[in-house]
Amino acid sequence: MPPLNFHPAGRHFLGIPGPSPVPDRLLRAMSYPTIDHRGPEFGALGLKVLQGMQAIFKTRHPVAIYPASGTGAWEAALVNTLSPGDQVLMFETGHFATLWNKMALRLGLQPEFIGLPGIEGWRRGVQADMVEERLRADREHRIRAVCVVHNETSTGVTSDIAAVRRAIDAAKHPALLLVDTISGLASADYRHDEWGVDVTVSGSQKGLMLPPGISFNALSPRALEAARQSKLPRSFWAWDEIVEMNRTGYWPYTPNTNLLYALAEAIDMLLEEGLDEVFARHQRLAAACRAAVDAWGLEIQCADPTVYSPVLTGVMMPAGVDADAVRKLIYSRFNLSLGAGLGKVKGLMFRIGHLGDCNDLTLLAHVAGCEMGLELAGVRLAASGTSAAMASLKAAAGARERPAARSI
Numbered sequence: 001m002p003p004l005n006f007h008p009a010g011r012h013f014l015g016i017p018g019p020s021p022v023p024d025r026l027l028r029a030m031s032y033p034t035i036d037h038r039g040p041e042f043g044a045l046g047l048k049v050l051q052g053m054q055a056i057f058k059t060r061h062p063v064a065i066y067p068a069s070g071t072g073a074w075e076a077a078l079v080n081t082l083s084p085g086d087q088v089l090m091f092e093t094g095h096f097a098t099l100w101n102k103m104a105l106r107l108g109l110q111p112e113f114i115g116l117p118g119i120e121g122w123r124r125g126v127q128a129d130m131v132e133e134r135l136r137a138d139r140e141h142r143i144r145a146v147c148v149v150h151n152e153t154s155t156g157v158t159s160d161i162a163a164v165r166r167a168i169d170a171a172k173h174p175a176l177l178l179v180d181t182i183s184g185l186a187s188a189d190y191r192h193d194e195w196g197v198d199v200t201v202s203g204s205q206k207g208l209m210l211p212p213g214i215s216f217n218a219l220s221p222r223a224l225e226a227a228r229q230s231k232l233p234r235s236f237w238a239w240d241e242i243v244e245m246n247r248t249g250y251w252p253y254t255p256n257t258n259l260l261y262a263l264a265e266a267i268d269m270l271l272e273e274g275l276d277e278v279f280a281r282h283q284r285l286a287a288a289c290r291a292a293v294d295a296w297g298l299e300i301q302c303a304d305p306t307v308y309s310p311v312l313t314g315v316m317m318p319a320g321v322d323a324d325a326v327r328k329l330i331y332s333r334f335n336l337s338l339g340a341g342l343g344k345v346k347g348l349m350f351r352i353g354h355l356g357d358c359n360d361l362t363l364l365a366h367v368a369g370c371e372m373g374l375e376l377a378g379v380r381l382a383a384s385g386t387s388a389a390m391a392s393l394k395a396a397a398g399a400r401e402r403p404a405a406r407s408i
Helices: 022-032 039-057 072-083 093-107 118-122 128-137 160-168 220-231 238-247 256-275 275-296 323-334 358-378 385-401
Strands: 013-015 063-066 087-090 112-113 141-148 176-180 199-203 217-221 310-315 334-341 349-353
Touching: 013 358, 022 256, 039 063, 039 217, 039 256, 063 072, 063 141, 063 238, 072 093, 072 141, 072 176, 072 199, 072 217, 072 220, 093 112, 093 141, 093 176, 112 128, 128 141, 128 160, 128 358, 141 160, 141 323, 160 176, 176 220, 176 334, 217 220, 217 238, 220 238, 256 275, 275 310, 275 358, 275 385, 323 334, 323 349, 334 358, 349 358, 358 385
Parallel strands: 013 334, 087 112, 087 141, 141 176, 176 199
Antiparallel strands: 063 217, 199 217, 310 349, 334 349
């Protein structure tokens, strides 16, 4: 284990799928002097971030902001909308869907965890037809909510949330739709209102490029109505006080002022670039990363190309190769951190993050570090993934810069 003062020459390469690298603009914003969270300056800051997050979530409705991790926002989504003993339909797509299911059990709910069997379920997205089938069978409408993960950070799979909403509607079922997009928000296209989501859960440390410590619930009118009827105990997480005080830019308790400075700056960065351009950049980097994995002759964790994540790529190791040992070697030799395999895929794969404050050269550094580490670990590679990634990025750059045809 390295000492706490481990600072080798050069910059550390943070290639995990979150927390993502924090841009200097955000670090400077966090260094501003702390202000009175009951004063007029803070009210202006509060209104700015609340309105800005509505733009990021693509919603006209309230967004509750908590000084907490994404796990806290999971709990807020459940306790504000449900009552003890309520049945909840949850879909297993990976480690984080599994943890949300575990939380529902601990809160006294009755979650039903469905999905494809074995590891196969961790290589594909939510199967909307399975959701529809189960809801059609629930003729008495005992299921109160459907909970799914948009971008499963443990596997590199992005599910089709609009398809899940269509499945609920096709079944003519009144269940609420609760979605975790902790790693997807501001990296992958997400549309809270258009997709008919009732509660969207997210966090600050992924596409928003902040340190951990802020979490979000984007709310629908149906969710707010459900909160008036629900019986699970809540105090800190209660939406009613937050939404009411947020009308003037304040919170019912002490908010994380300096992180909110950084959040305001992050919103500016994202909207200056343009959300569509942000999403296109992530897709470009993801395609280049997958080109590298394909060139190496290794398998991508996500087995369905239609739901490849733009946020991260999971790389499966050949039989007999310990992915964690490869990660450790890459870290010690090249100061590059990679995401571990979690749960069912621990030791079988590692994860390359390409999200947030990331560009073409960042991605190439991550790919080159992986390639050198894999070779040092004795993994036989079919071809240079670095060259393949470079070719992918050059082709994408050419397509972006190619002038439009002139009419004569």
